[in-house]
């Protein structure tokens with residue numbers, strides 16, 4: 001089984017998490033995880049609870065990240081079930097979590113970490129390896145070889161999520177030259193990211209806010225966006241383009257993940273390695289704090305003067321960022337910077353759409369702060385970058401399956417691949433069976 005994620009976002013998708021798998025969990029011999037994001041790993045605790053007993057292959061960084069992320073996901077499932085019980089809207093009586101923190105801890109025991117490039121013996125006829133994908137720390141393409149009698153092995157490549165070129169901290173996506181069958185993601189298959197310089201935009205917003213004496217609140221995903229933001233803020237300070245302000249990372253997971261980002265050198269690009277050699281941390285600014293505990297978090301809101309607070313969740317759907325927003329949205333001198341995709345129905349999207357009041361913890365909060373968006377900070381390749389990666393293959397795969405995208409994105413990417421590369425591109429349907437030969 002390649003990847004084992006949770007459906008996220010719209011309710012009709014999330015309900016799929018409760019449907020039985022098309023095969024029994026016990027019949028699956030191994031799991032291979034391309035990276036730690038919950039939409040690729042979050043079902044694992046349930047799979048183990050339902051009888052999966054084999055090893056789970058992941059890179060060492062992915063395995064380390066999962067030790068933070070899966071128990072957290074279990075806690076969230078338990079909180080959701082609690083909430084449903086209090087509000088009385090669950091169809092389960094009593095409402096049950098999909099899995100618990102304890103289930104997540106049990107699943108972690110199955111992890112089998114490996115280095116990039118290391119050969120994984122998956123069965124008598126199958127072997128695999130991870131090749132760096134540049135999406136988040138530890139992310140890899142899964143390259144699987146299936147031995148054939150009297151013929152060269154069949155090579156199947158799974159992109160997982162494809163990272164971006166020329167971004168700081170992480171390596172660019174590796175080039176892969178050969179695949180007989182390819183599965184490629186298509187999150188942004190219909191889009192090109194804006195070519196604006198995110199540092200330029202950050203600097204301008206920060207300077208304007210400092211002049212007004214306000215606070216800068218940045219809702220950011222703990223894994224990936226938080227580290228990139230800190231890297232850029234440090235560079236801007238070092239280049240004298242913004243004043244040195246107190247910068248606080250306020251999300252329990254963000255703190256732990258930032259430490260892991262510093263530790264895993266195998267994922268670092270040349271820039272990151274150069275600044276790592278300096279006697280200071282590239283993932284910390286000049287007046288920097290990682291906030292521990294709720295008291296420290298609440299204390300941030302009573303500090304005077306301009307400051308930057310980076311806090312999860314990235315779409316303001318929950319987490320500690322909510323009380324910072326409740327404190328500073330009413331303040332016209334302050335600013336909120338949205339740095340990632342804001343899904344429909346989230347508070348982040350409402351702010352982006354210019355709503356004048358939003359509800360936080362049951363109270364209506366007036367939006368007087370400046371709300372800004374920087375969309376060039378995405379971790380996913382856009383359609384141009386996907387094509388750039390595909391052009392690295394020396395010959396067309398026999399079939400390229402376009403996965404992991406909304407229907408508009410998969411369709412747009414399919415048309416591009418057929419038109420620009422002349423490949424056999426296929427949009428598979430759920431549970432479709434395909435014979436490899």
Ligand SMILES: [Zn+2]
Pocket residue numbers: 035037135161
């Ligand atoms: Zn991802």
